[in-house]
Amino acid sequence: MIYQISLSNGKERATLKQKMMNLGILAHVDAGKTSVTEQLLYLGGSIRQAGSVDRGTAQTDWLEVERKRGISVKTASSCLCYQGVQINLIDTPGHVDFSGEVERTLGALDCSVLVISAAEGVQPQTRHLWRALEQLGIPTLIFVNKIDRAGCDCEAVLLQIREELGARLFITQTVLQAGMEDCSIEPKDYGGKAREELAALAADLDDAVAELYLADKPIAGELLMQTISDACRQRQLTPVCFGSAKLGVGMEALLQSIIRYLPAAQGSDGAPLSGLVYKVDHDPVLGKGAHIRLFNGCIKSRDPVPLLNSDEPEKATQIRRFNGAKSQSLDILHAGEIAAVYGLGSLKAGDIVGKQPLDRFCPLTFPLLTVQVLPEQEQDLTALAAALQELAEEDPLLDLEWLKEERELHLKITGKIQLEILSELLWDRYRLRAQFSSPSVIYKETPAKTGIGLERYTMPKPCWAVVELKAEPLPRGSGVRFESAIKEKQLPYRYQHHVELSLRDALKQGLYGWEVTDARFTLTGGEHHHVHTHPLDFFVATPIAVLRALTDSGAVLLEPIVRVTLSAGEEFLGKTIRDILQMRGEFDSPAVSKGVFSLEALLPAAASLEYPIAFRSMTSGKGSYYSEFYRYQECPLELGATARRRGIHPLLERSKWILHARSAL
Incomplete structure (x- = not known):
C-alpha cells in the first residue's frame, strides 16, 4: 500500500508518496544518537516515554553491558509509524571500537540521520561516517543536537559542516535561542530574499525550474519544495535540522523532515531473492537469528532460502521483527523490510541471502x-x-x-x-x-620481488600433484590476486580451483609469520595423474609451493599506520610534536585557534599504542585524541616484529606436514 502524505510550507503544499524506510541513526560517540532514537520512538507511539541512556532505560540499549556502561555496543532495531509511514530505525554504536557494527549496517540502509553535537561540532568519527555514507550514496539528513548546551554556536557548526564535510546544505529551521534551557526553533521562513535564494538553488538542480528562473517567471512554491525534496532524496542536497533530544526540542520537526526529504525503501517481491545479513545474534531458545535487509524477493516461514556461499538452501524456521528487546512473529518477510530469520545456521554477519552479490560494503575499521x-x-x-x-x-x-x-x-x-x-x-x-x-x-608482509616456487608431491603413493607458482609484489592496498597461466588440458580447472583455495589459506602465515598481502600469485605450471591424483593432493602441495615462492622472492615487512587527530591547549603543542617525532611519525602544520591547537599526524600503530593514555595524562584529561587506520607501509625488520609460526611449517617440516594434511599423524 502507498500512503499519501501532505506536507505544508506556509499556504503551499507538496505531496510525497512513501511507504516504508530503513533509517540508520549514526554519530560520533556522545553526540546524543540514542537519545534522538528514543525521542523518535516516543513521537511515533512505539514507547510511552522516551528512555534515558544515563538511567539505563533506553529502548535500543537493552543489553546488560550497554545499560551498565551507558554506551551502545550492538546495532539495535526498532520501528515506528508516523503519518502512515513505517520507519524501521537502526541505532548503531558510536564508539570507534565498534565501527564494524556500523560498517555492516550501512549496507542495509535506505537513508540515515547523522547526529552532530552543537557543542563539539564535526568530530573525527563524524568525518569517517560521512565519507562512508558518501561512498555508498546513502541520502543523509544532518541533525545538530544539544543546542541547549551553553556556548554552542549553530552558525559556526554549519560553517564547519560545509568546510569539513563538503556538504551542500539545505537549512530547514531557524534557531531562535541556543545554549540555554529554553532553547527554541521554528520552520525557516522562505519568503522575500530567502525565497529568491531558494529559487536560485532549485534552478541549479532542475532544468524546468531553471527555465522559469532565467525567464524571470514566477515559480510555484509546490514546485520549489518538490525540487528540493527530490534533490535531498538523491543526495544532491543535505537537509539540516536542529534540536535538543534531551529536552525534546525540534524532534517532531526532525521526524517530519525525515519523511519529507529522505527516500523510501524500494524492491519487488516478484524479483529474484536478494538480501544482506547486517547482524547476527543468538537466542537461547530459537538459536541463531540472521537480521536481514531484503532488497528483492520474499522469505516465507518454513520455506527453503538460497544462500550465496552455499550450494544447498536452508529452511527459515521462524521470522521475527524486533522493536528493541521485544519482537513479534511474521509469516513473511517482504522486499524492502528488515527482520530476523531463524534456521539459517551457516550464516554470519555480512553474508548474502540469494544468489546475487551485493556491492553495499564500505570498510570503516581494520582490526590492528x-x-x-x-x-x-x-x-x-x-x-x-x-x-x-x-x-x-x-x-x-x-x-x-x-x-x-x-x-x-x-x-x-x-x-x-x-x-x-x-x-x-x-x-x-x-x-x-x-x-x-x-x-x-x-603486521603484514609482501614479496620483495618476483619469485618462483615448485612442489612435486608424488610420493608416497597414491598421490600426484605438481604445483608451480610465481609470486610478484603489487602496489599497497591491492590485496591478493590469483591468476592461472595454464589451460584445462594441462590441469583440470577443478584442481586449479583447489590450488587457489589452498593458496589463500596458506597466505595467512608468510615467512615472518604474518598474513601475506599486496601480491599476485600466478599458477605457471601443474600436473595431475589420471589414476593416482586425489583432490586433497593439491591442498598438500600448494602451501609448500607458496612458501618456496616467497623464499625465492624474499619478504618485506609491513606495519600499520594510523591517522590521528589531536587537540589540546596551545601550551602542549611543542611536547606533542616531540612525541610524534620520537614515534617516527609525520604531521601536518598545526592549526591554533583561541589558545587550542589541532593537529593531524601519521603514526606507526606499534609505537603509538599507549600514546592516547600518555596524551590525556599530559593534558590532564582535557586533550582530545582520535585515531583511525590509514595504511600499511614498509617497515625495517629490526623496528617491527615477527610472529611465532602456528601449526606445522609445510616447508621446514615437509614430511610431517604431508602426514598432518593426510590425517596420518
Whole structure:
C-alpha cells in the first residue's frame, strides 16, 4: 500500500508518496544518537516515554553491558509509524571500537540521520561516517543536537559542516535561542530574499525550474519544495535540522523532515531473492537469528532460502521483527523490510541471502591488534571456544583462530574498550571468565620481488600433484590476486580451483609469520595423474609451493599506520610534536585557534599504542585524541616484529606436514 502524505510550507503544499524506510541513526560517540532514537520512538507511539541512556532505560540499549556502561555496543532495531509511514530505525554504536557494527549496517540502509553535537561540532568519527555514507550514496539528513548546551554556536557548526564535510546544505529551521534551557526553533521562513535564494538553488538542480528562473517567471512554491525534496532524496542536497533530544526540542520537526526529504525503501517481491545479513545474534531458545535487509524477493516461514556461499538452501524456521528487546512473529518477510530469520545456521554477519552479490560494503575499521584469550579455569577452554565462535559469527572482524593442537584461542580487535566489552559479554551470556594477553600489533608482509616456487608431491603413493607458482609484489592496498597461466588440458580447472583455495589459506602465515598481502600469485605450471591424483593432493602441495615462492622472492615487512587527530591547549603543542617525532611519525602544520591547537599526524600503530593514555595524562584529561587506520607501509625488520609460526611449517617440516594434511599423524 502507498500512503499519501501532505506536507505544508506556509499556504503551499507538496505531496510525497512513501511507504516504508530503513533509517540508520549514526554519530560520533556522545553526540546524543540514542537519545534522538528514543525521542523518535516516543513521537511515533512505539514507547510511552522516551528512555534515558544515563538511567539505563533506553529502548535500543537493552543489553546488560550497554545499560551498565551507558554506551551502545550492538546495532539495535526498532520501528515506528508516523503519518502512515513505517520507519524501521537502526541505532548503531558510536564508539570507534565498534565501527564494524556500523560498517555492516550501512549496507542495509535506505537513508540515515547523522547526529552532530552543537557543542563539539564535526568530530573525527563524524568525518569517517560521512565519507562512508558518501561512498555508498546513502541520502543523509544532518541533525545538530544539544543546542541547549551553553556556548554552542549553530552558525559556526554549519560553517564547519560545509568546510569539513563538503556538504551542500539545505537549512530547514531557524534557531531562535541556543545554549540555554529554553532553547527554541521554528520552520525557516522562505519568503522575500530567502525565497529568491531558494529559487536560485532549485534552478541549479532542475532544468524546468531553471527555465522559469532565467525567464524571470514566477515559480510555484509546490514546485520549489518538490525540487528540493527530490534533490535531498538523491543526495544532491543535505537537509539540516536542529534540536535538543534531551529536552525534546525540534524532534517532531526532525521526524517530519525525515519523511519529507529522505527516500523510501524500494524492491519487488516478484524479483529474484536478494538480501544482506547486517547482524547476527543468538537466542537461547530459537538459536541463531540472521537480521536481514531484503532488497528483492520474499522469505516465507518454513520455506527453503538460497544462500550465496552455499550450494544447498536452508529452511527459515521462524521470522521475527524486533522493536528493541521485544519482537513479534511474521509469516513473511517482504522486499524492502528488515527482520530476523531463524534456521539459517551457516550464516554470519555480512553474508548474502540469494544468489546475487551485493556491492553495499564500505570498510570503516581494520582490526590492528591481536590477543590470546585464556580461560580462567582450564576445563572451560572448550566452552570458551564455543562462546567465542558465536561472538565471531556476530562480529566476523574478530576472526577467531582456534588452534586445537596448541590449545590456543586468538582474536583480532580494534581497541582495548572492545576487550572490556567482550569480557563482560562472556560473563553475562555464558557465565565464563576469560583473561586476555596484552594486545600486539598485527603486521603484514609482501614479496620483495618476483619469485618462483615448485612442489612435486608424488610420493608416497597414491598421490600426484605438481604445483608451480610465481609470486610478484603489487602496489599497497591491492590485496591478493590469483591468476592461472595454464589451460584445462594441462590441469583440470577443478584442481586449479583447489590450488587457489589452498593458496589463500596458506597466505595467512608468510615467512615472518604474518598474513601475506599486496601480491599476485600466478599458477605457471601443474600436473595431475589420471589414476593416482586425489583432490586433497593439491591442498598438500600448494602451501609448500607458496612458501618456496616467497623464499625465492624474499619478504618485506609491513606495519600499520594510523591517522590521528589531536587537540589540546596551545601550551602542549611543542611536547606533542616531540612525541610524534620520537614515534617516527609525520604531521601536518598545526592549526591554533583561541589558545587550542589541532593537529593531524601519521603514526606507526606499534609505537603509538599507549600514546592516547600518555596524551590525556599530559593534558590532564582535557586533550582530545582520535585515531583511525590509514595504511600499511614498509617497515625495517629490526623496528617491527615477527610472529611465532602456528601449526606445522609445510616447508621446514615437509614430511610431517604431508602426514598432518593426510590425517596420518
